[in-house]
Amino acid sequence: xxxxxxxxxxxxxxxxxxxxxxxxxxxxxxxxxxxxxxxxxxxxxxxxxxxxxxxxxxxxxxxxxxxxxxxxxxxxxxxxxxxxxxxxxxxxxxxxxxxxxxxxxxxxxxxxxxxxxxxxxxxxxxxxxxxxxxxxxxxxxxxxxxxxxxxxxxxxxxxxxxxxxxxxxxxxxxxxxxxxxxxxxxxxxxxxxxxxxxxxxxxxxxxxxxxxxxxxxxxxxxxxxxxxxxxxxxxxxxxxxxxxxxxxxxxxxxxxxxxxxxxxxxxxxxxxxxxxxxxxx
Amino acid sequence: xxxxxxxxxxxxxxxxxxxxxxxxxxxxxxxxxxxxxxxxxxxxxxxxxxxxxxxxxxxxxxxxxxxxxxxxxxxxxxxxxxxxxxxxxxxxxxxxxxxxxxxxxxxxxxxxxxxxxxxxxxxxxxxxxxxxxxxxxxxxxxxxxxxxxxxxxxxxxxxxxxxxxxxxxxxxxxxxxxxxxxxxxxxxxxxxxxxxxxxxxxxxxxxxxxxxxxxxxxxxxxxxxxxxxxxxxxxxxxxxxxxxxxxxxxxxxxxxxxxxxxxxxxxxxxxxxxxxxxxxxxxxxxxxxxxxxxxxxxxxxxxxxxxxxxxxxxxxxxxxxxxxxxxxxxxxxxxxxxxxxxxxxxxxxxxxxxxxxxxxxxxxxxxxxxxxxxxxxxxxxxxxxxxxxxxxxxxxxxxxxxxxxxxxxxxxxxxxxxxxxxxxxxxxx
Numbered sequence: 223x224x225x226x227x228x229x230x231x232x233x234x235x236x237x238x239x240x241x242x243x244x245x246x247x248x249x250x251x252x253x254x255x256x257x258x259x260x261x262x263x264x265x266x267x268x269x270x271x272x273x274x275x276x277x278x279x280x281x282x283x284x285x286x287x288x289x290x291x292x293x294x295x296x297x298x299x300x301x302x303x304x305x306x307x308x309x310x311x312x313x314x315x316x317x318x319x320x321x322x323x324x325x326x327x328x329x330x331x332x333x334x335x336x337x338x339x340x341x342x343x344x345x346x347x348x349x350x351x352x353x354x355x356x357x358x359x360x361x362x363x364x365x366x367x368x369x370x371x372x373x374x375x376x377x378x379x380x381x382x383x384x385x386x387x388x389x390x391x392x393x394x395x396x397x398x399x400x401x402x403x404x405x406x407x408x409x410x411x412x413x414x415x416x417x418x419x420x421x422x423x424x425x426x427x428x429x430x431x432x433x434x435x436x437x438x439x440x441x442x443x444x445x446x447x448x449x450x451x452x453x454x455x456x457x458x459x460x461x462x463x464x465x466x467x468x469x470x471x472x473x474x475x476x477x478x479x480x481x482x483x484x485x486x487x488x489x490x491x492x493x494x495x496x497x498x499x500x501x502x503x
Numbered sequence: 504x505x506x507x508x509x510x511x512x513x514x515x516x517x518x519x520x521x522x523x524x525x526x527x528x529x530x531x532x533x534x535x536x537x538x539x540x541x542x543x544x545x546x547x548x549x550x551x552x553x554x555x556x557x558x559x560x561x562x563x564x565x566x567x568x569x570x571x572x573x574x575x576x577x578x579x580x581x582x583x584x585x586x587x588x589x590x591x592x593x594x595x596x597x598x599x600x601x602x603x604x605x606x607x608x609x610x611x612x613x614x615x616x617x618x619x620x621x622x623x624x625x626x627x628x629x630x631x632x633x634x635x636x637x638x639x640x641x642x643x644x645x646x647x648x649x650x651x652x653x654x655x656x657x658x659x660x661x662x663x664x665x666x667x668x669x670x671x672x673x674x675x676x677x678x679x680x681x682x683x684x685x686x687x688x689x690x691x692x693x694x695x696x697x698x699x700x701x702x703x704x705x706x707x708x709x710x711x712x713x714x715x716x717x718x719x720x721x722x723x724x725x726x727x728x729x730x731x732x733x734x735x736x737x738x739x740x741x742x743x744x745x746x747x748x749x750x751x752x753x754x755x756x757x758x759x760x761x762x763x764x765x766x767x768x769x770x771x772x773x774x775x776x777x778x779x780x781x782x783x784x785x786x787x788x789x790x791x792x793x794x795x796x797x798x799x800x801x802x803x804x805x806x807x808x809x810x811x812x813x814x815x816x817x818x819x820x821x822x823x824x825x826x827x828x829x830x831x832x833x834x835x836x837x838x839x840x841x842x843x844x845x846x847x848x849x850x851x852x853x854x855x856x857x858x859x860x861x862x863x864x865x866x867x868x869x870x871x872x873x874x875x876x877x878x879x880x881x882x883x884x885x886x887x888x889x890x891x892x893x894x895x896x897x898x899x900x901x902x903x904x905x906x907x908x909x910x911x912x913x914x915x916x917x918x919x920x921x922x923x924x925x926x927x928x929x930x931x932x
Binding site: 238256257260264267338339340341342344501 | 513516591592593595596597598600601602603605606607608609610612618619621631632635636637640641
């Protein structure tokens with residue numbers, strides 16, 4: 223694997239065969255920060271080109287899903303919502319879920335979608351799934367406004383707990399990035415992945431306490447296993463940060479550890495596969 | 504560490520590809536799982552995982568060379584000789600399988616102009632995006648923005664999405680961005696094969712400037728005159744190996760006299776045809792003399808027949824198969840397609856799958872004596888280029904017996920037409 227000494231006065235790039243498993247070169251990533259910015263910007267720009275409502279879709283989509291979920295699960299099925307009004311209950315979970323889902327959808331196909339870049343120019347390949355996830359993050363930040371509007375409507379007081387949204391969002395991004403590394407790298411060789419992603423997302427959504435409260439899951443060992451799903455801790459934390467209710471406990475710690483494990487393995491797997499991207503994509 | 508006056512150093516670089524890895528897509532998760540299981544099995548039994556050599560080809564093997572700072576090096580070779588693989592390794596798109604190399608300075612690669620252009624974005628937006636992809640910093644792009652726009656000649660449309668551009672405008676903009684990238688090492692692959700003659704001249708001029716400004720240039724082209732004009736030294740690649748490193752004029756002569764088929768006929772083996780050509784598969788191209796014999800040397804006073812055999816593995820609409828004629832220096836003489844005539848164009852709008860021959864005749868007294876290169880192109884206009892080989896075949900023309908040969912001097916120029924001279928005396932002294 224080629225590694226660059228990025229000091230401009232003595233830029234010597236070495237070419238040699240890739241050996242073993244490679245870590246990540248943060249210095250090089252920093253050097254390419256503008257490319258990360260431009261690719262993220264491109265993804266956002268292109269997504270809403272020629273759409274009359276433009277970026278308003280990033281707010282409309284969660285509103286619409288919340289409405290559907292409220293009708294089906296809140297009104298028709300009368301699912302227990304932990305004492306919160308159902309729309310509030312659903313929205314607080316759907317926002318971070320949307321971030322995760324969009325990141326996954328976009329990042330899993332990102333390498334294949336950018337194959338013309340992979341076969342023509344060098345840059346650290348992690349930039350591609352990374353910028354897909356960052357583009358989804360921009361949508362998410364805009365959609366956060368919905369939560370504040372909802373709080374105002376339901377007269378829920380703002381507390382310092384809201385600041386927890388920052389680490390929780392970071393956790394979501396890392397989780398999406400981790401899964402994105404795995405899926406995008408696998409998809410380069412096995413296009414089965416992109417066929418599987420929609421189902422994966424569906425299963426994942428029902429494995430996360432979005433339409434039902436976490437109290438549905440029996441406490442104890444089973445709840446802990448359930449919390450290996452990173453989104454369990456995130457969703458639980460989001461609800462609590464904005465609207466109170468049951469605070470995140472062990473679930474958040476287990477979820478964070480799961481993210482860490484996925485992220486490290488994902489990154490190594492990605493870097494290992496990276497050396498053949500240009501040849502097989 | 505290499506000497507400081509060297510810009511590129513390559514030692515024993517090799518690149519091996521798995522046969523079919525890029526052409527077939529039989530890879531599925533099931534294959535992965537069984538392969539992994541086998542690997543684990545053989546590791547457990549204490550056997551090293553050995554890849555079978557028959558499943559692989561070496562696109563490059565044992566390549567050694569160095570380039571001094573500020574030198575322009577040409578890379579010549581037939582299609583499939585390993586030129587593109589070499590450029591990919593040097594621009595770090597793919598890793599070598601073996602060997603070692605060092606590059607001093609930023610490498611800018613023009614493996615294809617317009618890499619990363621997005622049709623939905625405007626010209627302005629694409630300049631920034633493409634610049635960033637090619638490794639420019641935002642500040643550099645801003646500083647050169649006006650220059651780029653002026654070079655591209657698309658000022659009026661700079662805020663229009665590039666999907667509304669004509670193909671000429673698109674190419675000009677793409678090349679303009681690439682041309683203003685100022686890396687220490689510039690790697691260029693056939694960018695000059697695009698655009699009209701004017702634009703090509705402009706591109707060549709720009710390339711010359713880069714080479715003259717003390718930066719290192721690696722230049723791959725089938726255009727021998729461009730190689731001669733822009734490079735001092737060249738390497739000749741064949742079957743993944745470097746055959747010769749010499750001053751460009753010597754290398755070009757070596758290449759022209761050696762590499763190409765000498766028998767007046769060229770066949771394409773299956774592995775010589777890129778998978779992307781499908782459904783078009785070239786089979787053979789040949790030159791026939793007046794007597795219908797395959798010949799490497801034909802007479803200028805006789806008609807010269809060209810035949811192209813090919814197979815269509817599917818029905819193709821709008822296909823045109825044709826040939827280019829070049830001088831050995833790579834300057835084009837003519838381009839002609841089998842459906843140039845109105846009747847054939849109408850009759851062959853769609854060609855069902857099957858094996859075909861397209862043939863044509865170069866009338867007598869067109870070509871001058873000398874050696875010529877014949878190229879093949881199969882494309883559907885405005886849709887897709889299936890196949891192109893600019894040096895499919897070379898042949899010689901002998902001008903003996905042609906008008907004017909009673910003077911034994913060589914005549915410059917690739918053509919020797921009969922111009923129907925008349926001489927009239929306007930009056931007597």
